[in-house]
Amino acid sequence: MIQIIAAAVTAVLVASCTAVSGSYSSQGYAPIPGSITYGGQPRTKLARSPIGSSFPHTFTDQTGREVEEIYIIQPDRTLLIVQRHYRPFLAWSRN
Template structure:
């Protein structure tokens, strides 16, 4: 329950973000139902073969990787009732290098 409240608060806080001239949120934060997986995303190319069977429905799963430009990408997923993962937010950091 706390997770859902935290996500709702995050969504409300991010609703006030500015949008650049192309229509993307600044500074490179994407959130909403239209986010598409990119190479490196857990759900890129479809749902993973293994399912999270022990995690409670509504759990938040975080994933970090580097995109094709070497930028750090953080994504958040929510575990759905059918045990699939729904991509709900993505943040791309503009610096080209980062520490693991």
Template sequence: MRKALAVIWAAALVGCTSAVALEPIPGSITYNGQPRSRLAKAPAGSPVSHQFQGQDGRQYHETYIIQPDRSLKLVDRYAVDIPID
């Protein structure tokens, strides 16, 4: 039984790590490639938040992780619908 649970657990972890990478959209920091300026003082692995209004009028919140080479990796994005009064 333990062996079966270990196999299921391992399969679940593999599924989590093989998720499709997010692609930048217009307004994302990395939409036209990596930014020219590098975040020199923040340590690798640090999160960077970014908020912007998309072309569709929705407010987007993105999270990036600073990589060891100082580039940014987009790891999360969610949209918030702005209520219209």
């Protein structure tokens, strides 16, 4: 019985690992003001960047919060926002 449970847990873990490391099938996050893709895809197609590579972009949103987005270059050379993080606003850290 324990072996069956261990096998099932292992199968779930392996399936989740391959799902995360594979391609992103969703539409990603919706662009917000400050995103590279806000208002459409950039005109340049990032021709020299490898497909599937990722890069960060940090900006300040309309409320003054610092935002970091992670983009992945798709096979058609468009950008997909796959992660968005809001950094904490620390009033005492600003001059």
